[in-house]
Amino acid sequence: EVQLVESGGGLVQPGGSLRLSCAASGFTFRTYNLNWVRQAPGMGLQWVSYISSSSSTIYYADSVKGRFTISRDNVKNSLYLQMNSLRDEDTAVYYCARRNYDTDGMDVWGQGTTVIVSS
Protein backbone atom coordinates (compact mmCIF):
# COMPACT_ATOMS: atom_id res chain seq x y z
CA GLU A 1 0.00 0.00 0.00
CA VAL A 2 1.27 3.44 -0.95
CA GLN A 3 1.52 5.41 2.26
CA LEU A 4 2.93 8.53 3.87
CA VAL A 5 2.97 8.81 7.65
CA GLU A 6 3.88 12.05 9.40
CA SER A 7 5.18 12.39 12.93
CA GLY A 8 6.90 14.89 15.19
CA GLY A 9 4.14 17.38 15.82
CA GLY A 10 3.41 18.78 19.24
CA LEU A 11 3.12 21.83 21.44
CA VAL A 12 6.01 24.30 21.28
CA GLN A 13 6.53 27.81 22.57
CA PRO A 14 6.91 30.77 20.24
CA GLY A 15 10.51 30.98 19.09
CA GLY A 16 11.00 27.27 19.57
CA SER A 17 11.90 24.51 17.12
CA LEU A 18 10.36 21.27 15.95
CA ARG A 19 11.33 18.63 13.38
CA LEU A 20 8.62 16.87 11.43
CA SER A 21 9.17 13.54 9.72
CA CYS A 22 7.27 11.77 6.98
CA ALA A 23 7.88 8.07 6.43
CA ALA A 24 7.06 6.66 3.01
CA SER A 25 6.25 3.12 1.98
CA GLY A 26 4.78 1.23 -0.95
CA PHE A 27 6.47 3.21 -3.72
CA THR A 28 9.94 4.08 -5.02
CA PHE A 29 10.52 7.06 -2.75
CA ARG A 30 13.74 8.25 -4.37
CA THR A 31 12.01 8.96 -7.69
CA TYR A 32 9.31 11.31 -6.40
CA ASN A 33 9.25 15.01 -5.61
CA LEU A 34 7.60 15.85 -2.31
CA ASN A 35 5.86 18.71 -0.55
CA TRP A 36 4.80 19.93 2.84
CA VAL A 37 1.35 21.53 2.98
CA ARG A 38 -0.27 22.95 6.09
CA GLN A 39 -3.75 23.82 7.25
CA ALA A 40 -4.38 26.21 10.12
CA PRO A 41 -7.42 25.46 12.30
CA GLY A 42 -10.62 26.09 10.35
CA MET A 43 -8.69 27.44 7.39
CA GLY A 44 -7.72 26.36 3.89
CA LEU A 45 -4.63 24.66 2.54
CA GLN A 46 -1.29 26.43 2.29
CA TRP A 47 1.72 25.03 0.48
CA VAL A 48 4.87 25.25 2.62
CA SER A 49 7.82 23.66 0.84
CA TYR A 50 8.92 21.43 -2.05
CA ILE A 51 11.92 19.18 -2.58
CA SER A 52 12.88 17.37 -5.75
CA SER A 53 13.70 13.67 -5.82
CA SER A 54 17.46 14.24 -5.59
CA SER A 55 17.18 17.25 -3.26
CA SER A 56 18.69 19.42 -5.98
CA THR A 57 15.70 21.76 -6.14
CA ILE A 58 14.02 23.23 -3.07
CA TYR A 59 11.37 25.90 -2.75
CA TYR A 60 9.69 27.57 0.21
CA ALA A 61 6.67 29.74 0.76
CA ASP A 62 7.66 33.29 1.66
CA SER A 63 6.03 32.90 5.07
CA VAL A 64 8.51 30.21 6.14
CA LYS A 65 11.62 31.10 4.14
CA GLY A 66 14.66 31.41 6.35
CA ARG A 67 12.94 29.61 9.25
CA PHE A 68 12.02 26.19 7.83
CA THR A 69 14.32 23.67 6.13
CA ILE A 70 13.10 20.76 4.05
CA SER A 71 15.26 17.69 3.54
CA ARG A 72 14.98 14.03 2.67
CA ASP A 73 16.82 10.75 3.10
CA ASN A 74 16.32 8.47 0.13
CA VAL A 75 17.88 5.55 1.98
CA LYS A 76 15.51 5.84 4.91
CA ASN A 77 12.55 6.74 2.66
CA SER A 78 11.88 9.78 4.78
CA LEU A 79 11.05 13.44 4.34
CA TYR A 80 11.74 16.05 6.99
CA LEU A 81 10.80 19.61 7.88
CA GLN A 82 12.98 21.42 10.39
CA MET A 83 10.99 24.32 11.78
CA ASN A 84 12.82 27.05 13.71
CA SER A 85 11.74 30.40 15.15
CA LEU A 86 8.17 29.18 15.31
CA ARG A 87 5.35 31.70 15.46
CA ASP A 88 1.74 31.50 16.57
CA GLU A 89 0.69 31.59 12.93
CA ASP A 90 2.60 28.37 12.24
CA THR A 91 -0.03 26.48 14.23
CA ALA A 92 -1.52 23.99 11.78
CA VAL A 93 -1.86 20.43 10.67
CA TYR A 94 1.16 19.65 8.51
CA TYR A 95 0.78 17.19 5.65
CA CYS A 96 3.43 15.64 3.48
CA ALA A 97 2.27 15.05 -0.07
CA ARG A 98 3.75 13.30 -3.08
CA ARG A 99 3.89 15.07 -6.40
CA ASN A 100 2.83 12.84 -9.26
CA TYR A 101 5.31 13.34 -12.08
CA ASP A 102 2.72 12.68 -14.75
CA THR A 103 0.04 15.03 -13.48
CA ASP A 104 1.88 17.58 -11.28
CA GLY A 105 -0.90 17.02 -8.76
CA MET A 106 -0.36 15.87 -5.18
CA ASP A 107 -1.65 12.33 -5.49
CA VAL A 108 -0.68 10.80 -2.13
CA TRP A 109 -1.04 12.54 1.23
CA GLY A 110 -0.23 11.59 4.78
CA GLN A 111 -2.75 11.85 7.57
CA GLY A 112 -1.10 14.96 8.98
CA THR A 113 0.66 15.91 12.19
CA THR A 114 -0.48 18.78 14.39
CA VAL A 115 1.82 21.60 15.42
CA ILE A 116 0.63 24.04 18.07
CA VAL A 117 2.71 27.10 18.80
CA SER A 118 1.60 28.66 22.05
CA SER A 119 2.99 29.97 25.29
Added chain:
Amino acid sequence: EIVLTQSPGTLSLSPGERATFSCRASQSVSSSYLAWYQQKPGQAPRLLIYSASSRATGIPDRFSGSGSGTDFTLTISGLEPEDFAVYYCQLYGSSPLYTFGQGTKVEIK
Protein backbone atom coordinates in the same frame (compact mmCIF):
# COMPACT_ATOMS: atom_id res chain seq x y z
CA GLU B 1 1.54 36.33 -7.31
CA ILE B 2 -1.49 34.66 -8.87
CA VAL B 3 -4.54 34.47 -6.61
CA LEU B 4 -7.21 31.79 -6.97
CA THR B 5 -10.70 32.84 -5.91
CA GLN B 6 -13.32 30.15 -5.42
CA SER B 7 -17.05 30.73 -5.42
CA PRO B 8 -19.41 30.27 -3.80
CA GLY B 9 -18.00 29.89 -0.31
CA THR B 10 -20.72 27.42 0.59
CA LEU B 11 -23.12 25.46 -1.57
CA SER B 12 -26.24 23.94 0.03
CA LEU B 13 -27.60 21.09 -2.06
CA SER B 14 -29.50 17.85 -1.73
CA PRO B 15 -28.20 14.40 -2.67
CA GLY B 16 -28.73 13.78 -6.37
CA GLU B 17 -28.44 17.43 -7.31
CA ARG B 18 -25.78 18.82 -9.60
CA ALA B 19 -23.00 20.85 -8.00
CA THR B 20 -21.04 23.43 -9.90
CA PHE B 21 -18.36 25.62 -8.44
CA SER B 22 -15.90 28.09 -9.77
CA CYS B 23 -12.21 28.85 -9.46
CA ARG B 24 -11.04 32.13 -10.94
CA ALA B 25 -7.38 33.04 -11.36
CA SER B 26 -6.21 36.64 -11.07
CA GLN B 27 -4.40 36.23 -14.39
CA SER B 28 -4.44 33.74 -17.22
CA VAL B 29 -2.87 30.39 -16.33
CA SER B 30 -2.11 27.18 -18.15
CA SER B 31 -4.89 24.63 -17.70
CA SER B 32 -2.17 21.99 -17.52
CA TYR B 33 -1.40 23.13 -14.01
CA LEU B 34 -4.87 23.46 -12.51
CA ALA B 35 -6.04 20.76 -10.10
CA TRP B 36 -8.99 20.12 -7.81
CA TYR B 37 -9.00 18.40 -4.43
CA GLN B 38 -11.67 17.13 -2.08
CA GLN B 39 -11.24 17.25 1.69
CA LYS B 40 -13.56 15.68 4.24
CA PRO B 41 -13.49 16.66 7.92
CA GLY B 42 -10.49 15.20 9.72
CA GLN B 43 -9.03 13.78 6.53
CA ALA B 44 -6.24 14.72 4.17
CA PRO B 45 -7.12 16.19 0.80
CA ARG B 46 -7.65 13.86 -2.15
CA LEU B 47 -6.69 14.67 -5.73
CA LEU B 48 -9.78 14.65 -7.96
CA ILE B 49 -8.85 16.44 -11.16
CA TYR B 50 -5.55 17.43 -12.76
CA SER B 51 -4.78 19.45 -15.87
CA ALA B 52 -8.18 21.12 -15.36
CA SER B 53 -10.19 18.25 -16.81
CA SER B 54 -8.48 14.88 -16.26
CA ARG B 55 -9.78 12.66 -13.50
CA ALA B 56 -7.22 11.20 -11.12
CA THR B 57 -6.99 7.47 -10.61
CA GLY B 58 -10.09 5.98 -9.02
CA ILE B 59 -12.21 9.14 -9.22
CA PRO B 60 -15.83 8.47 -10.28
CA ASP B 61 -16.98 9.92 -13.58
CA ARG B 62 -19.61 12.08 -11.88
CA PHE B 63 -16.69 14.45 -11.20
CA SER B 64 -15.64 16.59 -14.13
CA GLY B 65 -13.51 19.66 -14.60
CA SER B 66 -13.41 22.25 -17.31
CA GLY B 67 -12.13 25.70 -18.11
CA SER B 68 -9.21 27.65 -19.42
CA GLY B 69 -7.48 30.98 -19.05
CA THR B 70 -8.79 32.47 -15.82
CA ASP B 71 -12.02 30.53 -15.28
CA PHE B 72 -12.24 26.93 -14.20
CA THR B 73 -15.18 24.82 -13.06
CA LEU B 74 -15.63 21.62 -11.09
CA THR B 75 -18.93 19.82 -11.60
CA ILE B 76 -20.40 16.91 -9.69
CA SER B 77 -23.20 15.56 -11.88
CA GLY B 78 -25.26 14.03 -9.07
CA LEU B 79 -24.24 14.42 -5.45
CA GLU B 80 -23.69 11.26 -3.47
CA PRO B 81 -23.76 11.38 0.35
CA GLU B 82 -19.97 10.99 0.44
CA ASP B 83 -19.45 14.06 -1.77
CA PHE B 84 -20.39 16.56 0.94
CA ALA B 85 -16.99 18.04 1.67
CA VAL B 86 -14.76 21.02 0.95
CA TYR B 87 -13.28 21.41 -2.53
CA TYR B 88 -10.09 23.29 -3.34
CA CYS B 89 -8.60 24.34 -6.62
CA GLN B 90 -4.82 24.48 -6.89
CA LEU B 91 -2.37 26.01 -9.31
CA TYR B 92 1.09 24.62 -9.85
CA GLY B 93 4.10 26.36 -11.26
CA SER B 94 3.54 29.98 -10.33
CA SER B 95 5.11 31.89 -7.48
CA PRO B 96 4.64 30.50 -4.91
CA LEU B 97 5.14 27.05 -6.43
CA TYR B 98 1.65 25.92 -5.43
CA THR B 99 -1.35 28.16 -4.77
CA PHE B 100 -4.66 26.98 -3.37
CA GLY B 101 -8.04 28.63 -3.55
CA GLN B 102 -9.82 29.28 -0.28
CA GLY B 103 -12.22 26.38 -0.79
CA THR B 104 -15.91 25.77 -1.42
CA LYS B 105 -17.91 23.80 1.13
CA VAL B 106 -20.69 21.60 -0.18
CA GLU B 107 -23.23 21.01 2.59
CA ILE B 108 -26.44 19.05 2.79
CA LYS B 109 -29.51 21.20 2.30
